[in-house]
Amino acid sequence: MFPNLIGLGIQDPKLIERYSLRQEALKDVLKIYFRKQKGELFAKSVKFKFPRQVKNVLIDSGSHKYKEVTEINRSLTMIIDELNKITKPVPSPDADVKQKILSDLRHLEKVVSSKIAEIESDLEKLK
Template identity: 45%
Template sequence: MFPTLESMGITSFDNIEKYTLRYEGGFDVLKIYYRREKGSLLPKSKKFKFGRATRTVLADGGKQQYREVSEPSLVVLRAVDELSRLLGQEFEDKQSKEDLLNELEHLERVVANKISEIKEKIEKMS
């Protein structure tokens, strides 16, 4: 029913809560979030990176000028379509203020943990 998602290794369709798609460093990044019970050892999200196809097209103006255009891969487009059908929604590129605040808080925790980890390594070297 969802062949693209299955080919990506996604099998627990009932547990998918939401997804995000963003462009980062030349890649389309699809992140799928799962509903998990408290204390579950399963991951709360999975991240997939997709390269973009680049092609050269003739630019307007009649001066035989060409430019490169990047396009998302067909796999990410199909995956987003399947996720939209699965969740019964249309994908919106905009995030809510609450989503952005949650993402910021998560990033702050990750950075703080990484800083602590590096400080511990430095202390062990002394």
């Protein structure tokens, strides 16, 4: 049913909760988040990097000048289509960008706090 996600090694695509996509230099980074399972402190996630396709586009036919542009990998677009079928993302207006950033910041604070607590606990065990 989801051949591209299964091809990435995802055993049960129905456990996917959400995903994020960002660009780093000449790569697109896809991060897939799974629903938190019983007994887990944090939900699991996996990260995949896809090289961007580089194309030369004619910008001036008179002087035959070309410009190098990059675009998303075709296989990644098919994966995103499958992810959208699973997650059914709701388009958010620009006003929600601030709220999303604040939410991401709060999540990062929780992750860092939990990791610090885990490391401190491990240190206590060594005494």
